[in-house]
Amino acid sequence: MPADSSSAPLAAAPAASSDQPERISDAEHAVMEVLWQRSPLTAAEVCEQVCEPRGWSLATVKTLLSRLVTKQALATEPDGKRFLYSPRVAREAYVGSESRRLVDRLFGGRAAPLFAHLAESDALTEDDIAEIEALLKELKS
Amino acid sequence: MPADSSSAPLAAAPAASSDQPERISDAEHAVMEVLWQRSPLTAAEVCEQVCEPRGWSLATVKTLLSRLVTKQALATEPDGKRFLYSPRVAREAYVGSESRRLVDRLFGGRAAPLFAHLAESDALTEDDIAEIEALLKELKS
DNA sequence: CTCCATCGTTTACATGCGTAATCGACTACG
DNA sequence: CGTAGTCGATTACGCATGTAAACGATGGAG
Numbered sequence: 001m002p003a004d005s006s007s008a009p010l011a012a013a014p015a016a017s018s019d020q021p022e023r024i025s026d027a028e029h030a031v032m033e034v035l036w037q038r039s040p041l042t043a044a045e046v047c048e049q050v051c052e053p054r055g056w057s058l059a060t061v062k063t064l065l066s067r068l069v070t071k072q073a074l075a076t077e078p079d080g081k082r083f084l085y086s087p088r089v090a091r092e093a094y095v096g097s098e099s100r101r102l103v104d105r106l107f108g109g110r111a112a113p114l115f116a117h118l119a120e121s122d123a124l125t126e127d128d129i130a131e132i133e134a135l136l137k138e139l140k141s
Numbered sequence: 142m143p144a145d146s147s148s149a150p151l152a153a154a155p156a157a158s159s160d161q162p163e164r165i166s167d168a169e170h171a172v173m174e175v176l177w178q179r180s181p182l183t184a185a186e187v188c189e190q191v192c193e194p195r196g197w198s199l200a201t202v203k204t205l206l207s208r209l210v211t212k213q214a215l216a217t218e219p220d221g222k223r224f225l226y227s228p229r230v231a232r233e234a235y236v237g238s239e240s241r242r243l244v245d246r247l248f249g250g251r252a253a254p255l256f257a258h259l260a261e262s263d264a265l266t267e268d269d270i271a272e273i274e275a276l277l278k279e280l281k282s
Numbered sequence: 283c284t285c286c287a288t289c290g291t292t293t294a295c296a297t298g299c300g301t302a303a304t305c306g307a308c309t310a311c312g
Numbered sequence: 313c314g315t316a317g318t319c320g321a322t323t324a325c326g327c328a329t330g331t332a333a334a335c336g337a338t339g340g341a342g
Contacts, residue, residue, distance in 0.1 A: 025299060029246065043319080059302045062320070067299090081308060082319055095247050096262050099255065102243050103264070105170065106236050111259050112272035114240060118252050119276055121237050123244070129280060131253035135260055136274060166329060184289080200332045203290070208329090222338060223289055 021089055021097065022071040029094075030054060031064045032073065036091040040077060040084035162230055162238065163212040170235075171195060172205045173214065177232040181218060181225035 024032060034049040035041060047061045065085055068074040076083040107113040118124055124132075165173060175190040176182060188202045206226055209215040217224040248254040259265050265273075
């Protein structure tokens with residue numbers, strides 16, 4: 001990508017302007033989880049949390065962090081020579097959109113069928129049922 | 142693949158031996174939905190159902206069908222010069238694994254938090270709630 | 283019998299993702 | 313001050329996916 005690089009004020013990246021939150025991939029999601037738990041963190045600190053379990057190298061984590069920054073899912077704050085990363089999208093929002101995606105794709109947007117499915121496939125434990133019952137009671141109030 | 146085509150009973154493809162059901166992608170899923178609704182169908186018939194809404198060409202559908210056959214998600218049955226395609230994995234199974242995937246990734250495998258989330262984000266309609274209540278009552282019996 | 287419409291199969295190509303090595307800048311140790 | 317370690321950025325590369333055109337066989341129309 002030789003040639004200039006200035007001219008336009010900014011824009012540049014293919015990360016669109018500001019429409020949807022830009023999908024977060026599976027591997028990226030693992031990184032997000034770490035930062036949702038505690039932040040801001042440096043790349044090395046994030047690695048400490050995920051490299052072992054996922055069998056990743058620091059390099060991989062760095063790549064994922066960069067991509068997440070590009071996707072505007074993470075914010076960076078300089079700290080001496082390195083960066084501190086912190087989530088820019090709330091976990092709530094992410095979880096919400098992912099859940100909705102699934103419900104839309106698989107259950108025509110209705111949550112009840114999802115629940116029915118979970119129930120039928122024994123994916124619900126006693127505790128789950130009790131909890132849900134409690135929530136229901138609350139909703140009805 | 143020129144050369145023979147017989148010899149081995151089947152296998153061939155890199156689709157592993159017989160472990161997990163092999164992930165179905167988003168576009169592929171759209172094709173599956175058509176066949177889950179009615180099958181067996183020819184490629185052209187599938188196209189009639191999805192090409193318009195998704196803006197696809199018949200060629201695209203053909204590719205997706207092939208990939209699904211490779212993934213063992215579809216079975217083919219010769220019908221004169223063409224093939225009839227039908228699902229090899231039940232919708233139930235697909236929906237189940239996808240749901241479980243989400244619940245695992247986002248809610249630590251517990252269904253109750255998912256439900257709580259849906260409830261909080263107003264993703265539950267009156268009807269949903271009523272339905273779920275009914276299901277709960279049934280479960281408790 | 284010949285030619286065309288169709289099939290399924292092959293090949294194509296851009297983008298995204300998983301995973302990482304390499305590179306240029308900078309800092310801290312000696 | 314030079315050198316080794318570390319940082320983010322750049323580059324890499326193979327596989328999956330979305331989307332489709334090109335190709336070769338074949339069956340039906342004339």
